[in-house]
Amino acid sequence: MNKTVKTILVVDDDHDYLFQQRLELESEGYNIITADTRKKANELLKEVKPDIAIIDLMMQEMDDGFVLSYEIKKRYPDVPVIMVTAVTGKTGMEFGSVTPEEKHWIKADTIFTKPVRTEQLLKEIKRLLKF
């Protein structure tokens, strides 16, 4: 049993989504911190090093998630990043399957398409936190 409570940073501009993630993840025993912009996430990151980050792709700018992911990795290379997005294949922007080549510049460990099943997300969090 891992004694320390793990902290998850959730970044999304959709406040309903933030609320839901907080509810779901807190009930699993995680400590949740949230931000609704890339800027606020960076301010938080100066103070706190989360154990894992879950971030939305399209916030104020279309690629905020990519930029933020890059910023997180630069500051804390060992913090896993899960990218979540409602942008999908129908529009030609398919992020579900990532080739090693794409992963090189995307800098996220996992990419999920919204809506993400909570079980799936929890499983991935556990896998990336390695316990």
Add this chain to the structure above:
Amino acid sequence: MNPKNEQRLKVVIVDDEESMCLGAQRVLKNYSVDIEDIDTRVFFDTKFVTKGNSFLTLLEKEKVDLVLLDYKLPDISGLDLLEHITSNNKDVIAIMITAYATFETAVQATKLGANDFIAKPFTPDELRSSVRKATINLLLARHARRSEEEKKKVRFQFISVLSHELKAPLAAIEGYINILKKRYGKVSEEDYEMMLSRSQIRLEGMRKLIFDLLDLTRIESGDKKRSFDTVDVVDMARTAIEVVNMEAALRNIEIKMYVAGPVHMAADKSEIEIILNNLITNAVKYNRDGGKVDVALYSEGDKKVIKVSDTGIGIAPEDASRLFQEFVRIKNEKTINILGSGLGLSTVKKLSKLYGGDVYLETQPDVGSSFRVELFNTNTSNIIN
């Protein structure tokens, strides 16, 4: 004035008479073509080959823009070469040269895609004029293709964002339903109410987006015939105010109209309605409780002005410049509970432009915003374009 852009085109002369090739090369060496439409000056780099086969080898290795092609070559017929070029690559333009100028060969060459046809012996001026025509044709066609691609890209991006904006509320509502299902009986009454009302708000937002989208596509498609009438702007503003008055009254917001005299203009009624509705609804939505909305309408000669001011949250300078873009909603703690599609103001701007005008914004955070739309009496022929 010199054109802003410079471009070099690669010209290949295919002729078995070397002296002809050298002559043409000399003529084009110091020649340039100005294309005003795309603000470009074009220079030419020329090469020549004396055999058809050498040209084919060259074509595989290098990018060629313009070909001066002799009709009669020792190894391959010029027309066969022409056919080869035009069927494989639409981005190369060809001028046929021949000593035996007949009407039939000219027709045949043109059919196969030659841009022009010059007969030997030709003067430097004849060559220049033909090259000039071909260059303009080639570059304008390229330019048109590029702007078509650009349009497609913008469209594609719009659809990407749109699908995102439509899926986000679905995901939020689905999330609440899942939580309520999973924790049936374990959610406090307060949370239960909150989740239901948030779901309703997101549904409402989605409906608003769909309506705004319909307004926008109607303007952009140009499918529907716009019908022009003399529109009484004052009367229409009154109606628009009545629509939001209920919501305004609930929040103690006072809406006042300032009119110096009648404001009539030739316009499509539904378009003026969209402008007024968007501005007045926004002024209420983004206002503080107990705030004020001023709607001023006046004419300045040909110009009709609709000015809607509020005492609301205002807009930060860094956000103001993005405000009229599609799907831009300024997201901060002050706007989180306000519904908006992010299409309203971009639609207002598009409509103002249709009337030869524009929309101007004056704003100060926490003090308020003032949107001034200027419209002109446009005659119908102008509008169709």
